[in-house]
Amino acid sequence: MKQNGKITFAGFIFLLLLAYGGFVGVKLIGAKYTQAQIKNEVSDKIGFLRGTGFTSEMGEQAIVEILLKHKNVIFDKEQGVVELTIDKGKMKIKYYFEYKIDIDLILFKKIKSIKHNNEIRSYD
Numbered sequence: 001m002k003q004n005g006k007i008t009f010a011g012f013i014f015l016l017l018l019a020y021g022g023f024v025g026v027k028l029i030g031a032k033y034t035q036a037q038i039k040n041e042v043s044d045k046i047g048f049l050r051g052t053g054f055t056s057e058m059g060e061q062a063i064v065e066i067l068l069k070h071k072n073v074i075f076d077k078e079q080g081v082v083e084l085t086i087d088k089g090k091m092k093i094k095y096y097f098e099y100k101i102d103i104d105l106i107l108f109k110k111i112k113s114i115k116h117n118n119e120i121r122s123y124d
Contacts, residue, residue, distance in 0.1 A: 031103045059084035074100040094119040
C-alpha cells in the first residue's frame with residue numbers, strides 16, 4: 001500500500017534495460033563516427049601526398065598507418081586488403097581498403113566489417 005516513491009523490481013529491471021539501451025546507442029554512434037573519421041583521414045592523407053613522387057606503395061603504407069593508429073580497429077597487415085592504383089591516363093588515384101571495428105557492448109561484442117572504395121584526382 002505504501003509504494004509512493006519506491007521502485008519495484010520490474011521498474012528496476014526496466015530502468016536497467018533503458019540505461020543499457022542508451023549505452024548501446026552511444027557505442028554504435030561512436031563506431032559510426034570512427035568509420036567516418038577513418039574515411040576522412042585516408043582521403044586527406046592521400047590528397048596531401050599525391051603529386052609527382054607519389055607511388056602506390058606510399059599510399060598503401062599511409063592507409064595502413066591510419067588503420068593501425070585506431071585502437072578499436074581490427075586490421076592485420078597480412079590479411080587486410082589495401083589496394084591503391086594510380087591511373088596516369090585518367091589522372092585518377094583509386095583506393096580500396098577493408099577493416100573491422102570491434103564494438104564492446106559489455107554483454108557481447110559486435111564486429112562490423114567495413115569496406116571503402118574511392119577515387120581522387122591525381123596531380124602528375
